[in-house]
Each structure stands twice: as C-alpha cells, then as structure tokens.
Amino acid sequence: MQSNIPIEHDLIDYNDVISEIFSISFILMMITVNIRLRSESSNSTMVFSGLCCLLVGHCHDLLDEFVLISAQWISMILENLANNLGVVIISIAIFRWSSHYKNQLAILQRQKIELTKASHTDSLSKLYNRRFLHSEFIDQIKNAYEPEQKLSLIMIDLDRFKEINDTYGHLEGDKLIMHMAQIIRDEIRACDYAFRYGGEEFLIVLDADMSTARHVAERIRKTYQESEYYISDERVNKSTSIGIVEYSPRHNFENALDIADKALYQAKNKGRNQVIIADGSKTKVYSGSPVSSNPVTS
Structure with a gap:
C-alpha cells in the first residue's frame, strides 16, 4: 500500500498556500453566517451543502501543497468532484433564491400599486x-x-x-x-x-x-x-x-x-x-x- 509522500520544503508554492488559506477562511466565514441565520429553507440547506463541498475541496488543495497524495482517485474526488459539486449546488441555490425574490418583489410591487390606488380612491364612492x-x-x-x-x-x-x-x-x-x-x-x-x-x-x-x-x-x-x-x-x-x-x-x-x-x-x-x-x-x-x-x- 502506497503512503502519502511529504513535499520538500523548497518545492512548496507559498503563494498557493496563502491563496488556499484565504479561500478556506472565506468559506468558513460563509458557513458561519449560514448557520447563524438559521434559515430552514431548502435554498439555505443547499448553500450550506455546497460550501461544505468547497471546504473539502480547498482543504485538499491546501494539503496537496505539503503532501503528495499517492492515491489518485482520492485526489480526483477531493479536488475536482468536491469543488465542482460545490459550485453547482451553490449556483442552483442562488438561481432558486433569485427566482423566489423576483416573485417577492413582483408581489410587493403589486401591493404598492394597490396601496397607491387605495390612497387615491374615495372609500365610499370608489372614485x-x-x-x-x-x-x-x-x-x-x-x-x-x-x-x-x-x-x-x-x-x-x-x-x-x-x-x-x-x-x-x-x-x-x-x-x-x-x-x-x-x-x-x-x-x-x-x-x-x-x-x-x-x-x-x-x-x-x-x-x-x-x-x-x-x-x-x-x-x-x-x-x-x-x-x-x-x-x-x-x-x-x-x-x-x-x-x-x-x-x-x-x-x-x-x-x-x-x-x-x-x-x-x-x-x-x-x-x-x-x-x-x-x-x-x-x-x-x-x-x-x-x-x-x-x-x-x-
């Protein structure tokens, strides 16, 4: 069974390391915000799932800067599949969210028109x-x-x-x-x-x-x-x-x-x-x- 091989110090790309640490920190912050909002909607759950997939993918990318993972199928799953799946899930959630709020805005606009009409109309005669x-x-x-x-x-x-x-x-x-x-x-x-x-x-x-x-x-x-x-x-x-x-x-x-x-x-x-x-x-x-x-x- 092959073991993971540490990468020599001179071969580590610290620019990539800093970039991955920043990405992971941002994802963790978004997950924290998502949890604190405590929304029970399916869209919020999808965003949380997508962020978790991205977290797994970027954690792998950070680990990959220090350790050469010998099992390629594990690397493919953690890096490519997790990141891509996370992006797809979040994109679907955002699309559903935007559709929902577009409908909400349309409802609010109709309510505004009705309220404006009511303020312009005599309650007795309807003129x-x-x-x-x-x-x-x-x-x-x-x-x-x-x-x-x-x-x-x-x-x-x-x-x-x-x-x-x-x-x-x-x-x-x-x-x-x-x-x-x-x-x-x-x-x-x-x-x-x-x-x-x-x-x-x-x-x-x-x-x-x-x-x-x-x-x-x-x-x-x-x-x-x-x-x-x-x-x-x-x-x-x-x-x-x-x-x-x-x-x-x-x-x-x-x-x-x-x-x-x-x-x-x-x-x-x-x-x-x-x-x-x-x-x-x-x-x-x-x-x-x-x-x-x-x-x-x-």
Missing part, C-alpha cells in the same frame, strides 16, 4: 379622491396631453342632498352617493376621470369637447333623475345640478375648476335639475323637468 386630484392629477394631465388639446370639466352636485340626510340619516345619504357614483362610471369611458370632489359633489375630467361633454352630462342628469330609488318603500324624488367648462392643459386648472363650480351654482340658483355650460362670459342652460321641493314622493 378618485380630491387629494389625488390636487397632489398628482393636475400635473399628470399637463404632461400627458398636448397644450392645445380640449378637455371638459363637469362639476356635479346632488340637489337637496342635505334634506335626505336630515330626514333619513347619513347611511341613506351614503347609499345615494354610491348610486350616483355608479351612474357616472357607467356613462364615462376608460380614458376619462371621475372624482368625488367633496360631500355630494363630483367632478369628471372628460377627454372630449364641450358638445360631447354636454351630452354626457345630460345623460347623467337624466339617468339619475329617472332611476328608481327607494327609501323605506318610498320612491325618492331626486335631481342633480351640473356645470361644465372647457379646459386646455396650457391654462390654469384651478381657474377652470372655479368656473365650472360657478356654473354649477348658477344651475342651483335657476331652479336645479339643470346643465349649465360656461362659455366665456356667457352661459348656456339646458334644463330638465322641474323637481318638487319634497325629496320623497309616496
């Missing part, structure tokens, strides 16, 4: 909220649309909403707000934006000219008035007042919003249940049927 309008949306439309493009702002307010709140309570008032919000969603397109501006007031930013905006507003007014809505088996007699103004991204959004709001209150002052278009210094009135001052009919 965009006023905070989103003023914090981001106004800047977005200036960048998304050409300066000369024509948009329309439609401001909507539910008539005599306070009377329903006072008579039947805020829960019924909330249901009426949700009812109007659904009508608005049904009447606008995906490229349009609808906001609950505050209380019983709504805002629509329509990617259309004034003529189209008038037809959309009139459909909303008519649908809301004619839709059957009951409280305690009594049909609610309801209507809405609407103001419209044309807006171009090169102009001041707040000014256009103020004009639309004034047009809305002109509709209120002229008897409610109306659509009023603010066209420069003029206003055009499109009236619906007169509405009783009693919000509920038997």
Whole structure:
C-alpha cells in the first residue's frame, strides 16, 4: 500500500498556500453566517451543502501543497468532484433564491400599486379622491396631453342632498352617493376621470369637447333623475345640478375648476335639475323637468 509522500520544503508554492488559506477562511466565514441565520429553507440547506463541498475541496488543495497524495482517485474526488459539486449546488441555490425574490418583489410591487390606488380612491364612492386630484392629477394631465388639446370639466352636485340626510340619516345619504357614483362610471369611458370632489359633489375630467361633454352630462342628469330609488318603500324624488367648462392643459386648472363650480351654482340658483355650460362670459342652460321641493314622493 502506497503512503502519502511529504513535499520538500523548497518545492512548496507559498503563494498557493496563502491563496488556499484565504479561500478556506472565506468559506468558513460563509458557513458561519449560514448557520447563524438559521434559515430552514431548502435554498439555505443547499448553500450550506455546497460550501461544505468547497471546504473539502480547498482543504485538499491546501494539503496537496505539503503532501503528495499517492492515491489518485482520492485526489480526483477531493479536488475536482468536491469543488465542482460545490459550485453547482451553490449556483442552483442562488438561481432558486433569485427566482423566489423576483416573485417577492413582483408581489410587493403589486401591493404598492394597490396601496397607491387605495390612497387615491374615495372609500365610499370608489372614485378618485380630491387629494389625488390636487397632489398628482393636475400635473399628470399637463404632461400627458398636448397644450392645445380640449378637455371638459363637469362639476356635479346632488340637489337637496342635505334634506335626505336630515330626514333619513347619513347611511341613506351614503347609499345615494354610491348610486350616483355608479351612474357616472357607467356613462364615462376608460380614458376619462371621475372624482368625488367633496360631500355630494363630483367632478369628471372628460377627454372630449364641450358638445360631447354636454351630452354626457345630460345623460347623467337624466339617468339619475329617472332611476328608481327607494327609501323605506318610498320612491325618492331626486335631481342633480351640473356645470361644465372647457379646459386646455396650457391654462390654469384651478381657474377652470372655479368656473365650472360657478356654473354649477348658477344651475342651483335657476331652479336645479339643470346643465349649465360656461362659455366665456356667457352661459348656456339646458334644463330638465322641474323637481318638487319634497325629496320623497309616496
């Protein structure tokens, strides 16, 4: 039986020895970190196994600098197989880890989008909220649309909403707000934006000219008035007042919003249940049927 033969001192390559000692120290440090993390995942176990294989291979390489191992098959197993197997196992673990964290990042990104959407959405109506309008949306439309493009702002307010709140309570008032919000969603397109501006007031930013905006507003007014809505088996007699103004991204959004709001209150002052278009210094009135001052009919 052949024994291992010590290598003469003059033939030892101390550069290789230092390199192997450094590699072994690094591997031991990584094994220590892996143990201290105490992860029970299969990937962590694979990394630990791969590091152990590398440790065996590099320990052999260090020993091989001082002792000539006579059994070649042992040398092949300890050096080539252990090192290569360790690299393969660690590579597989890293690939699986990267796939796992890529999926985790995708989940976090989706959660971030959902949270952002939730912060931009009114919890009752499920339309965009006023905070989103003023914090981001106004800047977005200036960048998304050409300066000369024509948009329309439609401001909507539910008539005599306070009377329903006072008579039947805020829960019924909330249901009426949700009812109007659904009508608005049904009447606008995906490229349009609808906001609950505050209380019983709504805002629509329509990617259309004034003529189209008038037809959309009139459909909303008519649908809301004619839709059957009951409280305690009594049909609610309801209507809405609407103001419209044309807006171009090169102009001041707040000014256009103020004009639309004034047009809305002109509709209120002229008897409610109306659509009023603010066209420069003029206003055009499109009236619906007169509405009783009693919000509920038997």
